[in-house]
Amino acid sequence: xxxxxxxxxxxxxxxxxxxxxxxxxxxxxxxxxxxxxxxxxxxxxxxxxxxxxxxxxxxxxxxxxxxxxxxxxxxxxxxxxxxxxxxxxxxxxxxxxxxxxxxxxxxxxxxxxxxxxxxxxxxxxxxxxxxxxxxxxxxxxxxxxxxxxxxxxxxxxxxxxxxxxxxxxxxxxxxxxxxxxxxxxxxxxxxxxxxxxxxxxxxxxxxxxxxxxxxxxxxxxxxxxxxxxxxxxxxxxxxxxxxxxxxxxxxxxxxxxxxxxxxxxxxxxxxxxxxxxxxxxxxxxxxxxxxxxxxxxxxxxxxxxxxxxxxxxxxxxxxxxxxxxxxxxxxxxxxxxxxxxxxxxxxxxxxxxxxxxxxxxxxxxxxxxxxxxxxxxxxxxxxxxxxxxxxxxxxxxxxxxxxxxxxxxxxxxxxxxxxxxxxxxxxxxxxxxxxxxxxxxxxxxxxxxxxxxxxxxxxxxxxxxxxxxxxxxxxxxxxxxxxxxxxxxxxxxxxxxxxxxxxxxxxxxxxxxxxxxxxxxxxxxxxxxxxxxxxxxxxxxxxxxxxxxxxxxxxxxxxxxxxxxxxxxxxxxxxxxxxxxxxxxxxxxxxxxxxxxxxxxxxxxxxxxxxxxxxx
Ligand code: M6R
Numbered sequence: 055x056x057x058x059x060x061x062x063x064x065x066x067x068x069x070x071x072x073x074x075x076x077x078x079x080x081x082x083x084x085x086x087x088x089x090x091x092x093x094x095x096x097x098x099x100x101x102x103x104x105x106x107x108x109x110x111x112x113x114x115x116x117x118x119x120x121x122x123x124x125x126x127x128x129x130x131x132x133x134x135x136x137x138x139x140x141x142x143x144x145x146x147x148x149x150x151x152x153x154x155x156x157x158x159x160x161x162x163x164x165x166x167x168x169x170x171x172x173x174x175x176x177x178x179x180x181x182x183x184x185x186x187x188x189x190x191x192x193x194x195x196x197x198x199x200x201x202x203x204x205x206x207x208x209x210x211x212x213x214x215x216x217x218x219x220x221x222x223x224x225x226x227x228x229x230x231x232x233x234x235x236x237x238x239x240x241x242x243x244x245x246x247x248x249x250x251x252x253x254x255x256x257x258x259x260x261x262x263x264x265x266x267x268x269x270x271x272x273x274x275x276x277x278x279x280x281x282x283x284x285x286x287x288x289x290x291x292x293x294x295x296x297x298x299x300x301x302x303x304x305x306x307x308x309x310x311x312x313x314x315x316x317x318x319x320x321x322x323x324x325x326x327x328x329x330x331x332x333x334x335x336x337x338x339x340x341x342x343x344x345x346x347x348x349x350x351x352x353x354x355x356x357x358x359x360x361x362x363x364x365x366x367x368x369x370x371x372x373x374x375x376x377x378x379x380x381x382x383x384x385x386x387x388x389x390x391x392x393x394x395x396x397x398x399x400x401x402x403x404x405x406x407x408x409x410x411x412x413x414x415x416x417x418x419x420x421x422x423x424x425x426x427x428x429x430x431x432x433x434x435x436x437x438x439x440x441x442x443x444x445x446x447x448x449x450x451x452x453x454x455x456x457x458x459x460x461x462x463x464x465x466x467x468x469x470x471x472x473x474x475x476x477x478x479x480x481x482x483x484x485x486x487x488x489x490x491x492x493x494x495x496x497x498x499x500x501x502x503x504x505x506x507x508x509x510x511x512x513x514x515x516x517x518x519x520x521x522x523x524x525x526x527x528x529x530x531x532x533x534x535x536x537x538x539x540x541x542x543x544x545x546x547x548x549x550x551x552x553x554x555x556x557x558x559x560x561x562x563x564x565x566x567x568x569x570x571x572x573x574x575x576x577x578x579x580x581x582x583x584x585x586x587x588x589x590x591x592x593x594x595x596x597x598x599x600x601x602x603x604x605x606x607x608x609x610x611x612x613x614x615x616x617x618x619x620x621x622x623x624x625x626x627x628x629x630x631x632x633x634x635x636x637x638x639x640x641x642x643x644x645x646x647x648x649x650x651x652x653x654x655x656x657x658x659x660x661x662x663x664x665x666x667x668x669x670x
Pocket of ligand 1: 362365408414460463
């Protein structure tokens with residue numbers, strides 16, 4: 055969480071920082087701030103604002119440079135609070151005792167308490183409750199001992215525990231920004247005498263497309279038009295260029311009320327781009343970028359799918375496809391739990407991490423743990439060269455374009471389609487499905503963008519049904535088999551956006567306890583897919599209705615039975631049952647979107663959340 059930007063050599067550094075922060079706001083919006091070095095040597099100019107979800111507009115109000123101040127290098131930050139409440143004193147940048155050094159940070163310094171008490175004993179006084187501030191004071195001591203800023207930052211690498219990306223400036227040097235990272239993301243860029251640092255490419259795409267990766271524990275010295283990277287020993291190392299395929303426009307709301315509605319409407323395109331070039335003319339599936347070859351894939355005897363939140367739900371769909379088509383034992387696991395178990399995996403286990411951002415720390419560490427235990431690893435992610443993409447043995451990219459809304463939508467449908475296609479490819483490789491079945495299913499997957507387009511076309515219709523949720527504070531989402539991951543995703547969306555208690559349950563489990571919570575007026579959203587459990591889900595609908603629940607059902611447009619059994623329907627285009635998750639989530643996204651807007655909630659900046667979760 056948290057976004058970092060740094061710029062040097064620009065004629066309008068403040069503008070670049072503020073524009074960059076707009077693009078990084080999705081990473082956290084509890085507070086925002088910047089610090090710039092005054093060229094006349096009179097020190098740092100720092101401003102901060104902490105107004106939940108309004109920090110950037112507030113920061114703009116105070117971003118008027120002091121009269122006559124020419125500004126050099128600067129750093130900016132948008133925060134998702136971990137240590138210390140979202141207040142102005144806790145907002146970044148943080149300064150040392152003498153206001154000589156400013157630092158912005160993304161991540162967590164795990165040993166900050168120990169470092170803070172050391173620093174206190176040595177006479178430093180703190181002005182925030184954050185873990186970050188210790189960095190400014192540690193650097194202050196190094197500078198006082200004669201180190202340069204980059205040497206001081208190299209020293210930090212031996213003292214800090216945890217995950218972090220840092221950018222620092224020093225009052226006496228208006229040209230230089232120093233950056234470093236461990237696990238948390240940071241990239242560098244340059245163009246026409248300008249040097250940049252940022253948490254992600256969208257923040258600097260307006261200024262340059264010449265971007266470079268920074269590896270763990272490297273220290274980069276960014277000066278106007280130049281970037282030099284050093285390893286922990288101070289030896290200069292080569293920079294690795296990054297390929298940039300996204301356009302700056304793709305990360306803007308473009309006439310939609312918000313990013314979420316833009317991204318919901320982009321789903322057909324996101325899916326089409328994800329599937330583009332994946333089918334050969336002979337009907338075979340083509341994963342050109344996959345570095346795991348047929349020999350390695352044939353060795354697999356088990357698959358574990360890791361993910362968090364929405365990406366975990368995609369993993370559940372992937373699990374069913376792997377079992378049904380590739381006949382492989384498969385399990386889907388919540389990454390934050392998996393890492394701390396004693397998972398039984400070996401070199402014949404394929405571990406697939408699914409992550410929109412490729413950065414979620416829970417998933418990243420679970421993936422790393424799987425690798426440490428000898429598993430073969432694969433990542434399904436939307437972000438090229440992201441942490442997980444670099445860590446895994448193989449990577450498959452969803453090509454959904456930047457997803458900015460905190461609620462994952464277009465990336466989710468792309469993840470599901472890609473996981474299903476991969477399962478199909480494995481089935482073909484293992485000979486567990488006849489060629490004719492592989493071609494038929496591939497053809498059906500290839501048509502998903504049209505079905506999703508038809509579902510998105512019903513958005514206004516779905517929003518009308520959402521009116522039934524007005525004033526409702528508890529909703530059950532029920533599904534079975536193929537419908538369960540859809541129900542889970544619908545409940546997550548309603549919780550995170552509308553702040554409504556929403557519980558997703560396997561419909562068949564209700565009678566084992568939760569049905570006691572159903573009382574007259576309870577709302578249940580039931581996903582009725584027309585597969586082997588169709589009649590059983592109807593029985594479950596009857597059970598909750600008999601106890602007074604009103605039922606909204608997701609069902610396909612050729613389903614003539616379900617509408618008679620429920621109070622209202624969210625119709626989806628008919629697709630083969632096994633592919634329903636891609637289409638079935640669309641009305642539930644709309645339901646959550648409309649319920650959130652009806653309650654006056656900010657759908658792009660939901661309470662307490664951030665798009666990228668880089669803390670455990
Ligand atoms: O970037 P990731 O896919 O790893 O993110 C995982 C979750 O944090 C994410 O899916 C979260 O649940 C979304 N906000 C859901 O809409």
